[in-house]
Amino acid sequence: MNRGMGWTLIRLWTMLVYIFMFLPVAVVVLLSFNASEFGAFPMSGLSLRWFVELAGNDAILRAFRTSIILGALTALISTTIGVLASLALIRYKVPGQNLISTILIAPILVPEVVLAVALLLFLNALSINKSFALLLAGHVIFTLPFVILVVQARLVSIRRDVEEAAMSLGANPVQTFFSITLPLLLPAVLAGGLFAFTISFDDITGTLFWKPGGVETVPTQIFAMLRNSISPEINALGTVMIALTVGLPLLGLAIARRMSANSGG
Amino acid sequence: MGVEAREARQPWILLSPALVAITFLLFVPLAFIVVYSFWLRTATGADVAGFHLDNWTEALTDRFYRDILLYTLKIAAITTVVCAVAGYPAAYFIARSNRNKGFLLLLLMLPFWVSYIIRTMSWINILGVSGAVNSFLIWAGIINEPLQMLYNEATVILGLVHFLMPFMILNVFVSVDGIDQNLESAANSLGATKLQTFFSVTLPLSLPGLAAGGLLCFVLAAGTYITPLVLGGPRDAMFANLVFEAIITQLNWPLGSALSLMLLAVLGALVLVYNHFLGMAQLMKGMG
Numbered sequence: 001m002n003r004g005m006g007w008t009l010i011r012l013w014t015m016l017v018y019i020f021m022f023l024p025v026a027v028v029v030l031l032s033f034n035a036s037e038f039g040a041f042p043m044s045g046l047s048l049r050w051f052v053e054l055a056g057n058d059a060i061l062r063a064f065r066t067s068i069i070l071g072a073l074t075a076l077i078s079t080t081i082g083v084l085a086s087l088a089l090i091r092y093k094v095p096g097q098n099l100i101s102t103i104l105i106a107p108i109l110v111p112e113v114v115l116a117v118a119l120l121l122f123l124n125a126l127s128i129n130k131s132f133a134l135l136l137a138g139h140v141i142f143t144l145p146f147v148i149l150v151v152q153a154r155l156v157s158i159r160r161d162v163e164e165a166a167m168s169l170g171a172n173p174v175q176t177f178f179s180i181t182l183p184l185l186l187p188a189v190l191a192g193g194l195f196a197f198t199i200s201f202d203d204i205t206g207t208l209f210w211k212p213g214g215v216e217t218v219p220t221q222i223f224a225m226l227r228n229s230i231s232p233e234i235n236a237l238g239t240v241m242i243a244l245t246v247g248l249p250l251l252g253l254a255i256a257r258r259m260s261a262n263s264g265g
Numbered sequence: 266m267g268v269e270a271r272e273a274r275q276p277w278i279l280l281s282p283a284l285v286a287i288t289f290l291l292f293v294p295l296a297f298i299v300v301y302s303f304w305l306r307t308a309t310g311a312d313v314a315g316f317h318l319d320n321w322t323e324a325l326t327d328r329f330y331r332d333i334l335l336y337t338l339k340i341a342a343i344t345t346v347v348c349a350v351a352g353y354p355a356a357y358f359i360a361r362s363n364r365n366k367g368f369l370l371l372l373l374m375l376p377f378w379v380s381y382i383i384r385t386m387s388w389i390n391i392l393g394v395s396g397a398v399n400s401f402l403i404w405a406g407i408i409n410e411p412l413q414m415l416y417n418e419a420t421v422i423l424g425l426v427h428f429l430m431p432f433m434i435l436n437v438f439v440s441v442d443g444i445d446q447n448l449e450s451a452a453n454s455l456g457a458t459k460l461q462t463f464f465s466v467t468l469p470l471s472l473p474g475l476a477a478g479g480l481l482c483f484v485l486a487a488g489t490y491i492t493p494l495v496l497g498g499p500r501d502a503m504f505a506n507l508v509f510e511a512i513i514t515q516l517n518w519p520l521g522s523a524l525s526l527m528l529l530a531v532l533g534a535l536v537l538v539y540n541h542f543l544g545m546a547q548l549m550k551g552m553g
Binding site for chain 2: 004006010011013014017018020021022024025027028031080081082085087088089091092094100101102103104105106107109110111112113114115118119120121122123125137138140141144148198201202204205208209218219222223226230234235238242245246249
């Protein structure tokens with residue numbers, strides 16, 4: 001189909017925009033395999049030496065452990081709370097639905113810096129100092145709206161009549177939930193959990209306010225290392241993070257597809 | 266208790282953990298820093314409770330804070346406009362492309378999964394002293410000494426545009442994708458040129474998406490303090506950097522509270538104006 005000059009220009013422009021979005025990140029990955037001492041251009045060859053160096057860096061390994069534990073706990077709590085709230089909003093007629101929805105997404109509407117300051121000062125007044133607990137509370141509160149949005153979007157597509165059929169065939173509500181609703185819900189739960197994990201794993205804005213001295217997550221570790229200069233080690237760390245945070249959702253997407261394909265057929 | 270009463274209570278039981286969490290981890294803390302902003306910081310470090318206007322007087326009348334607030338809004342506005350102008354054609358292309366729509370959308374989602382700090386620092390590899398651009402120019406013999414391209418206002422904007430572009434494209438895409446293409450065909454068959462059709466049919470109908478993307482870009486840009494720290498120079502501090510300084514470095518929590526609330530008031534006002542004219546539903550469409 002010939003759509004003319006304008007279309008060709010728009011297509012070219014779109015390609016440039018995509019290159020703009022991806023090229024810098026691609027360069028991070030490329031340079032992380034750089035064999036040269038300074039980790040910059042020109043590249044002198046390919047090597048895994050910076051990854052080996054990463055694996056031997058205690059500070060970075062600790063940061064990874066902190067990030068993974070924090071992300072997993074955030075995902076667990078946020079998804080549990082979020083799925084319950086989404087069920088209520090999709091399955092029931094609740095008075096003041098709009099107001100409740102707005103309240104539930106309020107943590108996204110408040111700038112993260114302000115949220116970070118408010119939570120830090122309030123919990124400090126309750127004698128909860130900068131700690132892992134504060135970090136976790138913060139991460140739960142700002143991942144919750146995203147979980148609710150994602151889970152709600154998935155829940156809408158689950159048909160109520162399957163549950164009603166189970167009930168009318170004699171299953172009680174608890175049986176119905178575990179044998180019908182939960183399996184149908186699982187892709188939504190997984191999607192919400194993965195989303196919460198990646199947002200938590202990537203966060204830096206709030207984390208810098210909440211983290212206790214000496215504790216680093218991977219993003220704050222990268223940030224601290226940037227103070228000196230960009231090193232090939234940072235690029236390698238970035239590459240590992242990209243592999244984790246891009247690979248996990250893609251994996252999740254694939255699993256969700258397969259599961260919904262199975263339950264559909 | 267009747268079945269109906271139980272039915273009516275169930276959603277509230279399901280909602281209560283989320284509502285309790287948001288109340289005690291967001292609303293009560295926000296109310297708390299309103300109170301805190303009237304307290305006083307003393308030299309000994311202990312904050313004195315009370316009702317003092319000192320922090321607010323300082324935050325609202327000191328030229329230093331006002332200038333940085335205006336500078337922050339300027340940076341956010343430029344970022345938003347650049348995202349809109351550069352992102353709109355791309356969003357339009359994705360919405361109207363027949364074959365690659367799914368693939369292009371999937372690609373568009375990828376940057377959301379790549380950490381903000383990595384996307385920000387990636388520009389050091391490109392524009393830094395030993396980055397790609399300088400290395401190429403030296404290799405090509407165009408320059409002998411590397412150019413100093415980083416750590417200024419332009420690179421802060423560049424970093425923000427890079428970070429926020431996917432938000433804009435996604436929101437505009439949702440809007441353009443929802444336009445009934447028969448309207449465009451109708452305009453064409455009534456004699457409008459392609460450009461006329463675009464400006465009188467497509468663009469007006471996609472304004473809600475453009476506004477939603479614009480709001481997100483502006484609010485996120487105006488609230489950032491990482492980008493100026495990584496890609497800006499010493500004179501490129503934005504308002505959130507002041508908040509960070511007051512709270513973390515100087516430990517002046519009452520003043521930090523007042524500054525946070527100033528930022529919240531300015532950005533919250535924008536959200537309210539947006540909500541009044543367009544409602545939150547449009548914003549949710551782009552995120553879901």
